[in-house]
Amino acid sequence: MFEASPPVIAFVATIAMFTLILLRIPIGLALGLAxxxxxxxxxxxxxxxxxxxALPTEIISAGYSFSVIPLFILMGAVAARTxxxxxxxxxxxxxARPGARGTLAVATIGACGLFGAICGSSVAxxxxxxxxxxxxxxxxxxxxxxxxxxxxxxxxxxILIPPSVILVIYxxxxxxxxxxxxxxxxxxGILLTILCIFVVKVMVFVKPHWAPPIxxxxxxxxxxxxxxxxxxxxxxxxxxxxxxxxxxxxxTEAAAVGAGATILIGVLDRRLKWRELVSAVxxxxxxxxxxxxxxxxxxxxxxxxxxxxxxxxxxHFVASLGxxxxxVALLIVFIYLVLGCFLESVSMVLITVPVFLPLLQSVGYDGxxxxxxxxxxxxxxxxxxxxxxxxxxxxxxTPDVSIPKIAAGALPFLAAQxxxxxxxxxxxxxxxxxxxxxxxxxx
Amino acid sequence: xxxxxxxxxxxxRVCHVLSGLALAAMLCVTLYEVIGRKLFGISxxxxxxxxxxxxxxxxxxxxxxxxxxxxxxxxxxxxxxxSPIVIAFLDxxxxxxxxxxxxxxxxxxxxxxxxxxxxxxxxxEIGIPVSWFWAAVIVGYGLSTxxxxxxxxxxxxxxxx
Numbered sequence: 001m002f003e004a005s006p007p008v009i010a011f012v013a014t015i016a017m018f019t020l021i022l023l024r025i026p027i028g029l030a031l032g033l034a035x036x037x038x039x040x041x042x043x044x045x046x047x048x049x050x051x052x053x054a055l056p057t058e059i060i061s062a063g064y065s066f067s068v069i070p071l072f073i074l075m076g077a078v079a080a081r082t083x084x085x086x087x088x089x090x091x092x093x094x095x096a097r098p099g100a101r102g103t104l105a106v107a108t109i110g111a112c113g114l115f116g117a118i119c120g121s122s123v124a125x126x127x128x129x130x131x132x133x134x135x136x137x138x139x140x141x142x143x144x145x146x147x148x149x150x151x152x153x154x155x156x157x158x159i160l161i162p163p164s165v166i167l168v169i170y171x172x173x174x175x176x177x178x179x180x181x182x183x184x185x186x187x188x189g190i191l192l193t194i195l196c197i198f199v200v201k202v203m204v205f206v207k208p209h210w211a212p213p214i215x216x217x218x219x220x221x222x223x224x225x226x227x228x229x230x231x232x233x234x235x236x237x238x239x240x241x242x243x244x245x246x247x248x249x250x251x252t253e254a255a256a257v258g259a260g261a262t263i264l265i266g267v268l269d270r271r272l273k274w275r276e277l278v279s280a281v282x283x284x285x286x287x288x289x290x291x292x293x294x295x296x297x298x299x300x301x302x303x304x305x306x307x308x309x310x311x312x313x314x315x316h317f318v319a320s321l322g323x324x325x326x327x328v329a330l331l332i333v334f335i336y337l338v339l340g341c342f343l344e345s346v347s348m349v350l351i352t353v354p355v356f357l358p359l360l361q362s363v364g365y366d367g368x369x370x371x372x373x374x375x376x377x378x379x380x381x382x383x384x385x386x387x388x389x390x391x392x393x394x395x396x397x398t399p400d401v402s403i404p405k406i407a408a409g410a411l412p413f414l415a416a417q418x419x420x421x422x423x424x425x426x427x428x429x430x431x432x433x434x435x436x437x438x439x440x441x442x443x
Numbered sequence: 444x445x446x447x448x449x450x451x452x453x454x455x456r457v458c459h460v461l462s463g464l465a466l467a468a469m470l471c472v473t474l475y476e477v478i479g480r481k482l483f484g485i486s487x488x489x490x491x492x493x494x495x496x497x498x499x500x501x502x503x504x505x506x507x508x509x510x511x512x513x514x515x516x517x518x519x520x521x522x523x524x525x526s527p528i529v530i531a532f533l534d535x536x537x538x539x540x541x542x543x544x545x546x547x548x549x550x551x552x553x554x555x556x557x558x559x560x561x562x563x564x565x566x567x568e569i570g571i572p573v574s575w576f577w578a579a580v581i582v583g584y585g586l587s588t589x590x591x592x593x594x595x596x597x598x599x600x601x602x603x604x
Contacts, residue, residue, distance in 0.1 A: 023533060060573070
C-alpha cells in the first residue's frame with residue numbers, strides 16, 4: 001500500500017471518518033471503517049483483522065460494566081412514561097416564588113434538574129419536560145423563545161446530574177471509576193442548575209414581556225404538601241445513587257435498583273401500563289445498541305489513533321508551544337464547542353477522548369476532572385445550532401416555533417455553561433470536593 | 444413487496460422479544476442478587492457471566508433492530524437540503540456500505556465462533572460456552588445484513604442529530 005508517515009495516515013483517516021459521518025453513514029460504522037482501514041494502512045490488514053476480532057472478546061469481558069448503560073437508560077425511559085415529569089413540574093412550581101416574573105421558567109429548570117436525578121439522558125429530559133412545561137408556559141403568555149429555550153437548556157442538566165449515561169460511557173473508555181465520576185458531577189450539576197435559574201432571571205429582567213407575572217393561588221399549606229410529593233424522586237435517587245456511595249451496590253446494581261424502583265412506583269401509582277413498559281424496553285434496547293455500536297467503532301478508531309502515536313505527538317507539540325494548562329483546557333473546550341455544532345454528544349466523546357485525555361493529563365489535569373469538563377462542553381453542543389439535539393427535540397414538540405427562535409431562547413444559557421467551564425478550569429479541585437468528602441473508593 | 448414487509452415485521456418482532464427478554468433477565472438477575480445478598484446473605488454465583496451474556500444478546504439484536512428501524516445515530520446535515528435526490532442517494536450509500544461491511548463481520552465472527560467451539564472455551568465463573576456469545580455476534584450482524592438487504596427504501600425517520 002502507499003507509504004506514508006503515521007501522522008499523515010492519522011490525518012487522512014480522520015478526514016475520511018468525518019466525510020463518512022457527513023455522508024450520513026452511521027457514526028459507529030464511520031468510526032470503525034476509518035479505524036480499520038487506517039490500521040490496515042499502517043500495520044497491514046492481517047493485524048487489523050486480528051485487532052478487529054479481538055474487540056468482541058474484550059466486550060464480552062466488559063459486558064458486566066457495560067450493563068450499567070441499558071439499566072440506567074431503562075430507568076429514564078420508564079420515568080418518562082410514568083407521569084413523574086408532570087408531578088416534578090408541579091413540585092418545582094410550588095417550590096418557586098409564585099407571582100414573580102419567570103416563575104414557570106425557573107420551575108422548568110428546577111424540574112429538569114430533578115428529572116436529571118433519575119434520568120441520565122439530556123434528550124429524554126428535554127423531551128419529557130417539554131411536553132409538560134412548554135404548553136403551560138405558553139398558555140401563561142410566555143414568549144416562545146423563553147418557553148422552548150428554558151426546556152432545551154434545562155434538558156442538558158440530565159447528562160451532568162447523576163446518573164449520567166455519558167459519564168458511564170466515558171468511564172468505560174477512559175478507565176475511570178463510575179462512582180467517583182458521579183460524585184464529582186454532583187456539585188457542578190447543582191451549580192449549573194442555579195446558574196441557569198440566574199440566566200432566566202436576567203432574561204426576564206432584560207425582556208420583561210417574555211414572561212408576564214402570573215398569579216398562582218395556593219391554599220395554606222398546599223405548597224408544602226405538593227413539595228413533599230417529591231419523596232418518590234428523592235427516594236429513587238437516594239436508594240440508587242445513595243446506595244452506590246454507602247457501598248451497598250456496584251454501579252450495575254445501583255442502575256438495576258433504580259430501574260426496578262421506578263417500575264415499582266409506576267405500577268403502584270397505576271401510571272405504568274404493560275404497553276408503556278414494553279415501549280420503554282424497546283426504546284432502551286435501541287438506544288443502548290446504537291450507543292454500543294458507536295462504542296465498538298470508537299474502540300477500533302481509538303486503537304488506530306494510539307498506533308499512530310498521535311496523542312503522544314500532540315502532547316509533545318503542545319509542550320513545545322509552552323502553553324499553560326488552563327489555556328490548553330480552554331482551547332479544548334473551544335474545539336468541543338465547534339464540534340458540538342456538527343456532531344452529537346456520545347460520538348464527540350468517543351472520538352476525542354483518546355486524543356485529548358492524554359494531552360490534558362500531560363498538563364496536570366486528571367481523568368475525573370476531564371470527564372466533568374467534557375460533559376459540560378458536550379452540553380453546550382446540545383443547544384448550539386445547527387445540530388443542537390435538544391433544539392430539534394423541542395422543535396418536534398412545538399412545530400409552530402422555528403429553530404432560530406428556540407436557539408434564541410436557549411443560547412443565553414450558554415453563559416451559564418461558560419461560567420461553569422471557567423470555574424472548572426481555574427478551580428479543578430471543585431470536582432474533588434464531593435468524592436473526597438464521601439471518601440469514594442477508587443479516588 | 445408484501446413478502447418483504449412480512450419477513451421484516453416477523454424478524455423485528457422476534458428481535459424485540461428476544462432482546463427485551465435479555466434486558467428483563469439482566470434486570471431481574473441483578474435485583475435477585477441484590478435482594479438475596481442484602482436480605483438473606485446468599486449470593487448468585489455466576490452473575491457476571493449471566494449479565495455479560497444478556498448484554499451481548501440485547502445489544503447485538505438491538506444493533507440489527509437499529510438497522511431495520513434506521514435508529515443508528517447519524518448526522519443528517521445534508522438532509523437539511525431537503526432534496527429527495529440527496530436523501531435517496533445518502534440512503535443508498537449507507538445501505539451499500541452496510542451491505543459490504545456487515546457480511547464481512549459475519550464471516551470473520553464465524554471463524555472466531557468455530558475457533559472457540561473447537562477449543563471449548565467457557566466463561567470463568569459458571570462455564571457458559573464462549574461460542575454462545577459469538578453466536579450473538581453472528582446473529583446480530585447476520586440479521587443486520589438481512590434487514591439491509593430486504594428493508595424497503597427510506598420511509599421512516601432516523602435518530603438524527
